[in-house]
Amino acid sequence: MKILKNISLKKFNTIKIGGPAKIIYFPENHSEIKAIKNILKKKKTLILGNGSNIAFKDVGYKNDLVCFKKLKKSLSLIGTNNIYASAGVSCAKLAKFAHRYDIPGFEFLYGIPGTVGGALRMNAGAFGSEIWDNVQYVTILDKKFDLVKLDKSKFNFSYRRVSMRNTSAFIDVFFKINKKSKFKKDLLEEFSKKRKNTQPTNQWSSGCIFKNPKKNISASALIDKSELSKTRYGGIYVSNKHCNYFINDGSGTCDDLEKLIKIIQVDIYQQHKIKLEKEICIY
Numbered sequence: 142m143k144i145l146k147n148i149s150l151k152k153f154n155t156i157k158i159g160g161p162a163k164i165i166y167f168p169e170n171h172s173e174i175k176a177i178k179n180i181l182k183k184k185k186t187l188i189l190g191n192g193s194n195i196a197f198k199d200v201g202y203k204n205d206l207v208c209f210k211k212l213k214k215s216l217s218l219i220g221t222n223n224i225y226a227s228a229g230v231s232c233a234k235l236a237k238f239a240h241r242y243d244i245p246g247f248e249f250l251y252g253i254p255g256t257v258g259g260a261l262r263m264n265a266g267a268f269g270s271e272i273w274d275n276v277q278y279v280t281i282l283d284k285k286f287d288l289v290k291l292d293k294s295k296f297n298f299s300y301r302r303v304s305m306r307n308t309s310a311f312i313d314v315f316f317k318i319n320k321k322s323k324f325k326k327d328l329l330e331e332f333s334k335k336r337k338n339t340q341p342t343n344q345w346s347s348g349c350i351f352k353n354p355k356k357n358i359s360a361s362a363l364i365d366k367s368e369l370s371k372t373r374y375g376g377i378y379v380s381n382k383h384c385n386y387f388i389n390d391g392s393g394t395c396d397d398l399e400k401l402i403k404i405i406q407v408d409i410y411q412q413h414k415i416k417l418e419k420e421i422c423i424y
């Protein structure tokens with residue numbers, strides 16, 4: 142198993158922020174996961190996917206990290222009813238795989254730069270769909286660190302949230318193929334174009350910084366309306382393409398990021414009495 146020590150965490154998140162990691166384990170299969178049970182058991186051990194929704198503090202992460210990005214990538218059709226994906230598979234690969242077999246419902250995942258495991262943890266979504274819409278079963282590592290297959294009904298999920306009671310990590314997932322929904326060949330391309338036109342997809346960011354406060358109120362529109370779209374702190378600034386994306390110009394630190402988050406939260410609260418909740422995970 143690959144193990145890295147004293148390495149900069151900037152390499153492990155898409156906003157390129159963070160001090161050094163003490164140690165990162167990269168298990169590649171189930172037996173390697175079992176081999177690091179004692180590491181995973183520790184309360185402060187953190188699971189890492191592709192780091193597309195994470196920033197790390199400038200002092201670094203002093204506890205153990207386990208990255209599932211190198212977990213053997215398996216993606217297959219199971220009969221005519223299911224798609225199987227392991228946690229390390231990228232959301233884009235899953236979307237393209239479903240598209241290749243004319244399976245509807247996965248197009249929104251194209252352009253989300255995370256792993257399937259991270260997407261399950263965040264209940265990632267776009268264009269009116271969320272990953273848990275398609276789930277039938279998941280294999281989890283439970284709090285006793287056994288691998289257990291659980292039905293979707295064992296989880297409560299909502300906008301960018303899933304209950305993790307007795308779950309320490311998602312290992313793989315069986316998606317249900319929706320036979321009632323119609324496959325639209327151009328939808329994946331349509332979503333991809335929409336994303337490129339409205340989001341800064343080629344800059345250092347971590348996607349949306351805040352959750353939308355209500356279904357009909359987007360954090361981005363609120364920031365724009367409140368004339369905060371040109372706000373910057375140090376090396377981190379509000380994207381001029383999408384106000385809920387913060388960009389690292391290359392010199393940004395976690396301190397800059399947290400200060401900018403605070404400035405926006407305080408201002409939005411003063412102007413609208415709305416508390417913006419963070420979507421990004423900062424450790």
Ligand SMILES: Cc1cc2nc3c(=O)[nH]c(=O)nc-3n(C[C@H](O)[C@H](O)[C@H](O)COP(=O)(O)OP(=O)(O)OC[C@H]3O[C@@H](n4cnc5c(N)ncnc54)[C@H](O)[C@@H]3O)c2cc1C
Nearest residue numbers: 190191192193194255256258259260262265266310311348
């Ligand atoms: C350009 C850009 C566009 C984006 N667009 C969207 C979008 O449209 N919709 C959307 O929802 N998000 C979007 N995101 C945010 C991000 O891509 C998603 O939240 C993604 O699902 C995170 O996956 P990850 O593998 O990168 O997880 P990470 O960022 O590595 O981790 C996120 C959280 O999940 C946990 N975690 C990771 N893997 C596992 C696992 N196997 N088991 C248990 N916990 C785990 C981590 O501990 C952490 O708490 C975007 C980000 C970027 C940079």
